[in-house]
Structure formats: structure tokens, C-alpha cells
Ligand code: ADP
């Protein structure tokens with residue numbers, strides 16, 4: 001009997017689609033934190049507070065003073081592929097962290113998500129979506145900005161829940177993600193608190209808004225995140241080639257590490273993990289460091305959005321350059337130049 005064995009093709013409902021998408025966008029509590037903080041930055045926030053409990057498994061709350069969401073737009077913000085950031089006509093020209101409109105519906109599909117928000121000239125409002133089921137929009141008291149509360153992450157996907165590591169390990173990764181984002185936004189205040197238990201909470205990390213020129217602000221912020229020692233032992237990088245602009249700080253060879261952990265690359269403000277950086281740094285420091293030492297650096301590559309494709313992966317931690325050789329070449333030559341100059345200055349000081 002053919003009909004008994006014939007598979008049935010069904011259209012999945014939105015809740016199922018969102019749970020599947022969530023598997024790509026939210027791998028663990030830290031990925032939820034990343035999405036929510038990026039949304040706050042995209043909303044023009046000057047102050048962002050991130051709170052979590054139990055490694056983010058039971059609670060993640062991100063509070064910002066950004067532009068807020070109008071009550072009528074709240075259900076839209078939670079629906080799939082809805083975004084205020086692009087109109088879909090120009091995927092090559094992206095200036096915001098977000099554009100896929102996937103984070104909020106994904107988080108609402110796998111956890112209990114409440115958004116409380118107030119846009120200028122509007123009343124405050126709140127909506128909850130839990131395991132993909134959205135409640136009604138209700139009025140809520142709030143001065144301005146947005147509070148996103150995510151409880152019980154992955155309660156709706158028990159298989160994923162099993163893959164969570166210890167609270168401590170998840171908290172550590174949240175810290176790493178927040179610090180990485182903080183490096184790229186020196187003018188934004190970012191505070192991270194662990195509110196586990198019933199105490200008042202514990203401040204895990206705090207970076208107040210830096211003042212002044214970009215380089216001074218960046219230097220101050222890197223001192224805050226990577227430590228004074230890095231800031232005091234690093235060279236300012238500022239170079240440009242064919243529309244690619246490289247800024248940041250690279251450590252003196254004397255401040256090298258036994259592993260490659262302190263290497264950070266941001267492309268158009270986006271933290272990216274890319275072999276490009278590791279390779280370029282190795283090339284740049286080749287004459288200055290022995291094989292077993294690794295340089296520390298925080299580099300910011302900025303270019304016209306059309307020169308780089310950020311649409312490679314849902315979490316957007318990978319990017320594709322139109323000309324990877326150009327990016328690599330710029331990093332290598334700018335760093336070699338800075339290192340050679342520093343060496344030259346050091347020897348002339350001794351001679352003089
Ligand atoms: P994306 O960031 O890709 O647009 P999201 O699902 O993360 O998708 O967010 C959907 C929409 O909700 C955003 O385009 C934005 O309009 C709105 N939004 C989300 N978070 C905030 C926030 N913190 N402040 C203001 N608006 C927000």
C-alpha cells in the first residue's frame with residue numbers, strides 16, 4: 001500500500017520554524033546576550049546594562065536607553081524576518097549589527113521573552129512571547145528605552161538545554177562577549193551584573209563611557225577591557241589603503257603572550273573571528289617575535305559595507321572580504337611599519 005509509506009509533506013508552523021532558526025542564532029546564553037546588546041547599540045543606546053542569573057540560563061536582562069519601540073511595533077519586532085534596519089533592496093550596504101530580524105523571534109521561541117519599551121512621544125508598553133506563543137501588548141511604566149528580559153532559555157528545546165555547560169562556564173562566555181562588544185563601542189557605558197540568588201547582585205564588569213577623540217577613547221576602553229599593561233605597551237595603528245581603514249592598538253613584542261587569546265579583530269565595528277587576523281599578525285611580527293610567542297592586538301578594520309559580506313553566517317561572526325589579500329596586506333604592512341618605527345625610536349633614544 002503506497003499511501004501508508006508515502007511521506008507527508010507539511011508546512012511547518014512559525015513556532016517550529018523559529019525554534020529551528022534559534023538553533024543557529026542562539027547557541028548558548030552568551031549568544032542571546034550578544035544579540036540583545038547589538039540591538040541596544042543599533043538603537044543608539046548610550047548606556048547598556050546586562051544582568052544575568054545562573055550563567056544566563058534562568059535570566060538575561062538587557063536594559064538600554066536607546067530609541068525604544070512604539071507599542072504598535074512590538075508584535076512586529078517579535079515576528080520573523082521583521083526588521084527596521086534594512087528594506088531588503090540592498091543587502092550589500094549594511095550599517096547596523098542586525099538586519100535579519102531573527103534574534104527576537106528566535107529567543108521568544110526557545111525561552112520566555114518579555115520586551116518592555118518606550119519610544120519618544122509614545123506610552124510605555126510590554127509584550128511577552130513564551131515558547132513561541134505571543135501574549136497581548138499591555139501598557140507598562142518605563143521612562144524611556146528598552147528592557148528585554150529573557151527567562152528560562154531553551155526551556156522549549158530540552159535537547160539544547162542539555163548542552164549547557166556549568167553556570168560558571170556560561171557566565172565566563174557572557175563576560176567575554178560583553179567585553180568584546182565593549183571594545184568596539186568606547187563611547188557607550190556598558191555594565192555587566194550577576195544577579196544570581198536573592199542578593200543585590202554583583203558587578204562583574206563596568207566600562208564607563210570614554211570621552212574625547214576616538215583614539216583616546218579607544219585607548220581608555222582597551223585599558224579597561226584588556227588591562228593597563230596592554231594599553232601602556234601597545235602601539236597606535238592608523239593606516240589606509242584602497243578604501244580599507246585600519247585603526248587600533250598592537251602590543252610591543254615585549255608584551256607577547258604564550259597563546260593567541262588576546263587577538264581581536266573588528267570589521268565595521270563587528271567582532272569577527274577570522275583566520276585572516278591570526279595569519280596577518282604572524283606575518284607582521286615574524287621578525288620581532290619568536291615562534292612560541294603570540295602578539296596581542298585589538299584592530300578595527302573599517303570599509304565601505306559593499307567591500308565586505310557580513311551575510312555569511314546567522315551569528316555574523318564570519319565575514320567575507322571582496323579582497324582578502326588587501327585586508328591582510330594592510331594589517332601586515334601597518335603593523336610592521338609601527339613596530340619598525342618603535343624599534344627605531346628605542347635605539348635612537350639609547351644612542352642619544
Ligand atoms: P534585527 O536586529 O536583525 O533587525 P531583531 O529580531 O534583533 O532583528 O530585532 C527586530 C527589531 O526590533 C529591530 O529591527 C528593531 O526595530 C527592534 N528592536 C530590537 N531591540 C531593540 C532595542 N533594544 N531598542 C529598540 N528597538 C529594538
Ligand code: MG
Nearest residue numbers: 035039098103
Ligand atoms: Mg538584532
